[in-house]
Amino acid sequence: MGRIRGSGCAKIMGVRASSTALCFLFVIVPSWAAETNDPIAITLCELAKAPSHFDGRLIRVRATVQIGPEAGTLVDTNCSQDPSVWFEVASSHPTLPPATEYALLGSLADLQHLDKLNWVPIEVRPVVTFQADSNYKKLRRYLNQAYRMRDGVVCMGCPLYSVTATFVGRFDYADKRLKAVRDKETGRMTIGGGAFGHLGGWDSQIVVGSVFEVVATKIDPATYEPQK
Numbered sequence: 186m187g188r189i190r191g192s193g194c195a196k197i198m199g200v201r202a203s204s205t206a207l208c209f210l211f212v213i214v215p216s217w218a219a220e221t222n223d224p225i226a227i228t229l230c231e232l233a234k235a236p237s238h239f240d241g242r243l244i245r246v247r248a249t250v251q252i253g254p255e256a257g258t259l260v261d262t263n264c265s266q267d268p269s270v271w272f273e274v275a276s277s278h279p280t281l282p283p284a285t286e287y288a289l290l291g292s293l294a295d296l297q298h299l300d301k302l303n304w305v306p307i308e309v310r311p312v313v314t315f316q317a318d319s320n321y322k323k324l325r326r327y328l329n330q331a332y333r334m335r336d337g338v339v340c341m342g343c344p345l346y347s348v349t350a351t352f353v354g355r356f357d358y359a360d361k362r363l364k365a366v367r368d369k370e371t372g373r374m375t376i377g378g379g380a381f382g383h384l385g386g387w388d389s390q391i392v393v394g395s396v397f398e399v400v401a402t403k404i405d406p407a408t409y410e411p412q413k
Contacts, residue, residue, distance in 0.1 A: 225242055250328060275314065288364065
């Protein structure tokens with residue numbers, strides 16, 4: 186999907202420390218999130234109103250794909266606000282290092298007193314299986330087409346089509362609070378500020394497993410260059 190990227194996080198505690206980690210490797214999921222495999226039919230507008238309530242849930246949402254130089258997001262122009270959710274294809278989602286617990290941090294100085302932190306167990310969230318079927322290939326085909334200017338030059342970052350589809354996947358929400366995450370057995374630890382996507386610019390993402398009902402509308406050329 187254009188430049189779709191996974192998230193990462195700086196390593197600390199004797200490996201390589203960094204206080205600029207913006208990506209959140211582990212998002213905490215309520216215990217009820219893994220109890221059902223039935224996706225919830227919802228809109229991006231509803232997700233934007235109560236994102237923490239749907240964290241870790243499998244959802245079904247209709248949205249428009251917005252591809253930029255460093256972003257692949259889902260948007261819905263029908264919302265009163267402008268919800269934008271990072272779009273992550275399940276097959277490209279990185280395998281996360283093992284971890285068993287997390288603790289909220291007031292600052293990085295808290296890492297000097299690990300025994301005083303309130304460590305909370307991390308529950309496994311639903312795994313999304315990717316389906317590279319004809320619907321997904323159709324989506325890719327439209328998204329990979331760029332507008333060609335009158336002089337024949339392909340306009341970078343100028344999609345030829347506006348593409349809307351129904352997406353099924355897991356919704357992840359990060360509240361951007363600084364957290365320490367560790368594997369209790371090995372002691373390996375990471376830190377994160379709770380964000381997704383390029384430079385940690387989004388507080389939510391949808392890890393997409395399947396795509397349905399793809400509709401492409403050709404974008405008016407006047408969007409990219411004046412008409413004579």
